[in-house]
Amino acid sequence: MLSCRICGGRLHEFMDFGRQPLSSGLLEPEYLGDEFFFRLAVGVCGECTMVQLTEEVPRHLMFNSHYPYLSSGSSVMRKHFEGTAQRFLETDLTGKDAFLVELGCNDGVMLRVLAEAGVRHLGVEPSQSVADIARRQGIRVTTEFFQESTAADIRKTEGHAQVIFAANTICHIPYLDSIFRGVDALLAPDGVFVFEDPYLADIVDLASFDQIYDEHYFFFSVSSVSAMAERFGFELVDVERLPVHGGEVRYTIARAGRRAPAPAVAELLERERRRGLSDLKTLKGFVGRVERARDELVSLLRRLRDEGRTVVGYGATAKSATVANYCGIGPDLISFISDTTPNKQGRLTPGSHIPVRSREEFESPYPDYAVLFAWNHAEEIIAKEQQFRASGGKWILYVPDVRVV
Numbered sequence: 001m002l003s004c005r006i007c008g009g010r011l012h013e014f015m016d017f018g019r020q021p022l023s024s025g026l027l028e029p030e031y032l033g034d035e036f037f038f039r040l041a042v043g044v045c046g047e048c049t050m051v052q053l054t055e056e057v058p059r060h061l062m063f064n065s066h067y068p069y070l071s072s073g074s075s076v077m078r079k080h081f082e083g084t085a086q087r088f089l090e091t092d093l094t095g096k097d098a099f100l101v102e103l104g105c106n107d108g109v110m111l112r113v114l115a116e117a118g119v120r121h122l123g124v125e126p127s128q129s130v131a132d133i134a135r136r137q138g139i140r141v142t143t144e145f146f147q148e149s150t151a152a153d154i155r156k157t158e159g160h161a162q163v164i165f166a167a168n169t170i171c172h173i174p175y176l177d178s179i180f181r182g183v184d185a186l187l188a189p190d191g192v193f194v195f196e197d198p199y200l201a202d203i204v205d206l207a208s209f210d211q212i213y214d215e216h217y218f219f220f221s222v223s224s225v226s227a228m229a230e231r232f233g234f235e236l237v238d239v240e241r242l243p244v245h246g247g248e249v250r251y252t253i254a255r256a257g258r259r260a261p262a263p264a265v266a267e268l269l270e271r272e273r274r275r276g277l278s279d280l281k282t283l284k285g286f287v288g289r290v291e292r293a294r295d296e297l298v299s300l301l302r303r304l305r306d307e308g309r310t311v312v313g314y315g316a317t318a319k320s321a322t323v324a325n326y327c328g329i330g331p332d333l334i335s336f337i338s339d340t341t342p343n344k345q346g347r348l349t350p351g352s353h354i355p356v357r358s359r360e361e362f363e364s365p366y367p368d369y370a371v372l373f374a375w376n377h378a379e380e381i382i383a384k385e386q387q388f389r390a391s392g393g394k395w396i397l398y399v400p401d402v403r404v405v
């Protein structure tokens, strides 16, 4: 029997993506030896409603000195995190010698603002590749995995934090019991633990199955996060829906009884309950839509290939690993994927072995079609790639359904 990583309750598996590689494990072309694969499957807990993977990939295989993802790669995300930092500066960080700790600070996209404002901060970032980029900008970072022991060390040398923040990181961590014990050790009595991650309701509504890959261990809802907070002696006191990365929620957690919960918590909880968000029936409906999208995408790509059209991908996202490997899309259907990340270029996508090339190659010459794997950045990308459409090119989207625009 599968059991829930948070509460030990019974886990009901509802979707199996089969054998999948490390989503960020891009390969050197000359190294096509053994690749790591695992079974990517998702289940929902019948007790606490947490949606989660059934298998855990060892963390050092994903987050290490080769981790290529750069948070500053999108101008919309840079603005988003500048706004986030600014808001902390105006609210929880106004006190004398205030201190913020960010888990998974990546290249310092958020902490840069605090560093420039002269506010005490520390990033905890296990992937040395990106931690070094942050450090070079004068941001304080320790290259470690956050867990109970890390938190105790920080508390000893730096004192309590008024804010512990994490974006797109908490859902990556299976060992959340250790994280919460760490937060308990490090957080000031009136401090807040704030994190934002893809929202289960948006994933279900958009059928965005590509949010499911090795790094995304949990798929949070207000219901599952509030139960988890309570279990660990905390309380969910605010929630805010965010438009980034295909729909997220920012959760604010405080020690139980310390802050009055905002009405938004009860409102979203009730909305989730009414629509049966965590019911197996809802989740099985999601699977049906995903299977349809897969079949439509594959037939479209095969038809375009047979007609002799040129098709490339745009954005060698971690998400695209699930799409390519689940749909069986290789270099015969998508000749290359263009991506601006230096450490992805010149490599092959994991499992599917599609070459990754620079942005310059996208326009020399423009292809007939481009599959927008970075669909969560659609507005930004379509706006800056107007020339592609002007020269007759078309985008292929597969979320929320397969369409050519």
Ligand code: SAM
Binding pocket: 063, 064, 067, 069, 070, 071, 103, 104, 105, 106, 124, 125, 126, 127, 130, 144, 145, 146, 147, 166, 167, 168, 169, 172, 173
């Ligand atoms: N916060 C950035 C953002 O939103 O763009 C980066 C998100 S990135 C998808 C996830 C980050 O979490 C990676 O940089 C990874 O190294 C880091 N990470 C993974 N496990 C962690 C842990 N236990 N403690 C702190 N960071 C962790």
Ligand code: TMP
Binding pocket: 073, 074, 075, 314, 315, 316, 317, 318, 319, 338, 339, 340, 341, 344, 374, 376, 377, 380, 381
């Ligand atoms: P993400 O969806 O996980 O944020 O990943 C976005 C990927 O797409 C990342 O590898 C960078 C790439 N990218 C581009 O190549 N061009 C762009 O304009 C943007 C915004 C992202």
Ligand code: ZN
Binding pocket: 004, 005, 006, 007, 008, 009, 045, 046, 047, 048, 049, 050
């Ligand atoms: Zn559970």
